[in-house]
Amino acid sequence: MTLTVNDLRVHYRTLRGEVRALDGVGFDLADGEILGLAGESGCGKTTLGKSLIRLDGRMRHAGGTVTLDGDELPLSDDRAMNAYRFHKISLVPQYSMSALNPTRRIGRMIRELLASRGVSVDTGELHRRLALVGLDPDVLERYPIELSGGMKQRAVMVISTLLDPSVLIADEVTSALDVSNQQAVVGALRGLRDKGLVTSMIFVTHDLGLTSHIADSIMVMYAGKLAEKAPTKVLTTEPRHPYTKMLIGSLPQVGARYKDKPLSGIEGSPPSLLNPPAGCRFRDRCPLADSRCAEEPPVVEVAPRHSVACWKAA
């Protein structure tokens, strides 16, 4: 296992109390696996990605462990985490495209970044990796403004993986891109994994359709908890959790027409995580919910590698 997350809890401090953004999530990430992480905004998927890299001032590690290549990550120790960040675990953030310094050429930015980390990389290797994600070496001589969104996103991916990290977290990297750029970025991510430059990957997105093209397995989160995790094929064809079923049901496929068959979304919105209700958190929106759901459903492995947290799934 590259990464093992066990009962991870991360809370946000707010003046009105602690928001339990991540409330006991556990999963494994196998060597070479790409895990798709899906769910609505506020389900904790971005928090999960961030916790593995750096807890910001408002976040608090409230429990649970994360083990990377056999070492337990010192999540709440910002300094100790430096040894892992970028070297072992790396993040391509949601708005990385706008995070590039507009006054620096890409190449100079990379050199400065590497110097600050005390490592060097040879130019040939850099060019080879740029080619792998479909970029010309001359992007190094260009300013961020001269690149399209998809190109910037791919440049950041190359930078993030220069030290061959064990885990790469890609947080909503495609959500601001057009469909053709999405395809290129997803292809580039897969290439990085296939070439072994990144051992495993967590691909965070709200787009289930896109996830199914890159991920080996998909984990659906809801309100800070795991709802369902299964190999991609299984999750998209035989989902067990009602939330997963409804999410997939609300995806319009090309060719689906309102006139022929109107799709429906999921009524209501996720509960506040400031004081989350007891029991199953999806209960209020779930068509199948009954009195038993007042009790919290445990995560059960209903089939090999297929875990569901729902009383109705077994």
Added chain:
Amino acid sequence: MSTLPDPAPETAAAPAAPSAPAAKPGSEWLHYAVRNPKLIIGAVLVVILLAVGVVGPMLLDNDNPNEYVGPQAAAPDGTYWMGTTTFGQDVYAQFVHGLRATFLVGVVGGAIAAVIAMVVGFLAGYRGGLVDEILNMLTNIVLVLPALAVLLIINAYMGVRSVAVQGLFIGLTSWPWAARAIRAQTFSLRTREFVDLARLSGSGTWRIVFREIAPNMSSYLFMMFILLFGGSILIASSLDFIGLGPTEGVSLGLMLQSAQQWSALQLGMWWWFIPPGAGITAIVGALYVANVGLDEVFNPKLRES
């Protein structure tokens, strides 16, 4: 990647509405205003100082604060609450009159500058194009004028006698930086979609400017007024210092200047320079504290924290 700035945190939970009893924005702001300690403290201080400046002179027996009424260089006592100057002038009488003059020059100068800055800044920022270019040119011309030198010439030539006229001239020359700041803010706000939506609701230019854009920068505008207000007081003091201030009356700046001129510090006559100095500091400081409070009142997001 840790060296890149973190993305905005996912809003993990939709916050529940605070119980705001009032329906109209005006009365709701009032609701929060009376519960904001910073605003209350700042406003109370300003009101007290203003009251002293307005009422204080009326309670004095003597109309002329510069008259030599008492013993020379006396420390504060029961008769002369703030002592007397080297010449036997009542410092308290000067202080209350000075406060009044200082408020007047600050209000007149600050208000005139603020009005010009808002008209120019909003119009240039919202309309853009040719209007912007012309107004920008005007702003830049006034900005590079050596304002103090111009004021010197105007004051010397026209022989300014009253505090109000002094304030007027200060106001006419001190608006450019504020206009530029407002223009820049307006520029960024006018591309927001709620401005488009207001246009789709049939709102006209000035309505959009004052009902949509200005409320988003209300604390900024107030802060600008405070700075212009304070700036007017300081410019007035400089003019007073070189003898080009109003020839009648007294101001806090004038008091400070004469205290300095007659070596009050070296002679240990603290009662001569501390009241005017503290007066200026208190006015500007109280306005600043009130401004921080106002920010919280106007901005619903800050309220909750």
Added chain:
Amino acid sequence: MLTLDRVTKTFRAGAFGGGSVTAVDRVSFEAAPGELVSLIGESGSGKSTIGRMVLGLTGVSAGSLTLDGEQVRPGKDFYRRVQGVFQDPFSCYNPVFKADRVFALVRRAYHPGVSDKEWADRVEKAVRDVRLDPGQVLGRYPHQLSGGQLQRLLIARALLLDLRFLVADEITSMLDASTRIDVLNLLAGLKERGLGVLYITHDLSLGTYLAEKTVVLRKGRVVERGDTQKVFGNPLHPYTRTLLAAVPRLNQPWTSAEPVEACAYHEGGARDTDLHETEPGHFVACAGLPDCGRTSA
């Protein structure tokens, strides 16, 4: 009926307005009442500029843009009939005011004579029409509501007018999948009430879900347009095919687009805005047809 006839938009660019950029180039199409037209294109295709021109927020440089035979003239009367909903619901609300102020603005401009009671009833009805609970959304600040709720409130706002045409610009791209479809269904409902809707999107699957007609834009030009079924059932232009191939589908491998032939799709070609009607109701800019634009240079 909204009619665009060779509508062109040129922006001044560069220092001193020396250069110019053509964002929209001779675009023509129509949208009848009760019809939903989807305008599909990637960023930089000029789709949002077309939306802004229809709303009168941006002027038209050349060509004619008419609604029911009248020129678009921004103003109170025009906005009584034509409204827009935009991409970012959070930016559509003035953050210092409560969200329901958007209704108050409409009342001030269009229904000043209506009594408080009557107005409250109308607002409540409109809010219910977009399937929201008035008690949950009225009297709240924008940051206290979700994107889906805000977006639906904007549609409710449009319902308070005598609306004839709605421009919906990427209204679902910031929403979660679970609420996205509800907002789309609302649009379909409006269409059934006889409104004309222009739905601007980069997402083909959302466009096909709703639209009777589809217009595919690339770099300011129409490359293919016509009945949605025909355009996507039988895409003729290589760009349409590329777009269609790039849409991620659940459980289906990405198809690779057919190789692109040299044609108007590649920058050249002088007559490349002339569309060919290949079958009734299906127009294509260039599809390697014998008499297409690539022959002229």
